[in-house]
Amino acid sequence: MMRFIFVVLMIATLLSACSTRRLAVQATLPLIASQIVSMQEERDAELAEKAIPASLKMLEGLAKVDPQNVWILQKLAEGFCGYAFSFLEDSQPDRASGLYWRGKDFAFRALEIQSNGKKWSGLSLDEWSKRLVEVDPSQQPSLFWAGQCWGSWLSLNLDSVEAFSDLPRIDALMNRALELNADFHYAGPHLFLGAFYGGRSRMLGGHPDKARNHFEQALKITEGKYLLVSLFYAKTYAVQNQDRKLFETQLRNILEASDDILPEQRLANQIAKRKATVLLGKIDELF
Numbered sequence: 001m002m003r004f005i006f007v008v009l010m011i012a013t014l015l016s017a018c019s020t021r022r023l024a025v026q027a028t029l030p031l032i033a034s035q036i037v038s039m040q041e042e043r044d045a046e047l048a049e050k051a052i053p054a055s056l057k058m059l060e061g062l063a064k065v066d067p068q069n070v071w072i073l074q075k076l077a078e079g080f081c082g083y084a085f086s087f088l089e090d091s092q093p094d095r096a097s098g099l100y101w102r103g104k105d106f107a108f109r110a111l112e113i114q115s116n117g118k119k120w121s122g123l124s125l126d127e128w129s130k131r132l133v134e135v136d137p138s139q140q141p142s143l144f145w146a147g148q149c150w151g152s153w154l155s156l157n158l159d160s161v162e163a164f165s166d167l168p169r170i171d172a173l174m175n176r177a178l179e180l181n182a183d184f185h186y187a188g189p190h191l192f193l194g195a196f197y198g199g200r201s202r203m204l205g206g207h208p209d210k211a212r213n214h215f216e217q218a219l220k221i222t223e224g225k226y227l228l229v230s231l232f233y234a235k236t237y238a239v240q241n242q243d244r245k246l247f248e249t250q251l252r253n254i255l256e257a258s259d260d261i262l263p264e265q266r267l268a269n270q271i272a273k274r275k276a277t278v279l280l281g282k283i284d285e286l287f
Contacts, residue, residue, distance in 0.1 A: 025066040077107035077145035086271045100153035107146035132176040147174040186226040187218035198237030225262040227272035244287040251276045
């Protein structure tokens with residue numbers, strides 16, 4: 001009997017300790033949220049490049065303590081995706097590919113929790129489509145960042161058979177995100193689908209008309225202030241369709257925009273300016 005009581009007490013103590021640690025994590029989340037906002041407002045891209053990895057590792061540590069915390073998992077997916085695109089994709093594509101996949105895993109972990117433990121891997125395309133219908137607006141961040149990380153990984157692995165087999169799932173996933181909220185993350189679903197349809201030839205599943213419509217919708221929703229829309233419009237659609245005028249116009253719009261045109265996304269716009277400068281320097285190679 002005493003042994004039983006001892007075991008019960010030990011379990012209670014462990015559960016209490018776990019609960020205390022989770023409460024400590026919860027208490028830090030407002031500070032983490034403020035830090036994320038501050039980083040998005042940063043105007044010095046080099047400072048951000050050095051600071052973001054430590055923040056991501058801190059978030060991963062919090063996820064170990066509170067592995068069911070959907071908000072933390074979503075922010076990890078967003079963070080790894082954004083860091084890989086902003087600072088690694090052009091110079092270290094292999095590293096970027098790995099971080100995109102890491103972000104995708106965090107997003108799908110969040111989706112599984114929000115789907116009451118239902119697995120998203122191993123589904124047939126028909127099962128995948130049915131699962132997407134079950135997704136509700138509260139799951140939009142998880143769904144969007146899963147697609148964004150996955151699609152970004154795919155763009156760096158176009159020689160992979162696995163990548164091409166995933167195209168219909170990514171397509172369906174992001175169109176569902178569009179249905180749920182086209183305005184999410186600065187017209188993110190429109191921006192993604194514009195690049196998704198605009199960066200490939202018709203033979204490989206591209207669709208120029210759809211791409212242009214999505215980009216124009218994204219520009220309208222964001223009033224042209226989220227400069228990554230113009231960057232991807234130039235980089236994907238304009239190059240694929242050899243529209244030199246559109247390419248140059250979109251990139252010059254980026255470079256001429258005020259650094260404070262969208263203060264809450266100052267860092268993203270600084271990244272767009274850096275990448276636009278490089279792209280514009282390659283105009284004669286691309287056209």
